[in-house]
Amino acid sequence: MDFSNFYTLVLTIAIVVLILVLSFFGWTMTKQKQTDNFPKLQTTCPDHWTVVNNGGKTYCQQPTAGNVNYGDSSANLMADKKTVVPGYDTTNGFDFTNAGWSSGGNAVCTKKKWADSHGIHWDTVTNANYC
Structure with missing residues (x-):
């Protein structure tokens, strides 16, 4: 009995x-990528901020210079470097809500544009695929 044809x-x-x-x-993954916004969650503050x-x-308090x-x-100004960031308080810091x-x-x-213009990395904002 020849099994080679069967195996083939x-x-x-x-x-x-x-x-x-x-x-x-x-x-299906291509279709999903086109319809889903990433990331689904947003962290409260940029990375390494308090x-x-x-x-x-x-x-959210900005780290001190050099950190x-x-x-x-x-960073307290918008990307145009003229307008003060909404919710900025010189005592407490930034209110991103x-x-x-x-x-x-x-x-x-808006947060992505601000963060990119100031060189601030905010993982769940600067990586958004829908801006």
């Missing part, structure tokens, strides 16, 4: 099924 047939069918399954997974609760509000993710000294962040449309996109 089984191997061919297995390869075809594998290609079809992988193609289907690739197609979270401070004061008077029922949450503020990780300090950005630049004009302030409604002023969404005045230009999407708050995350």
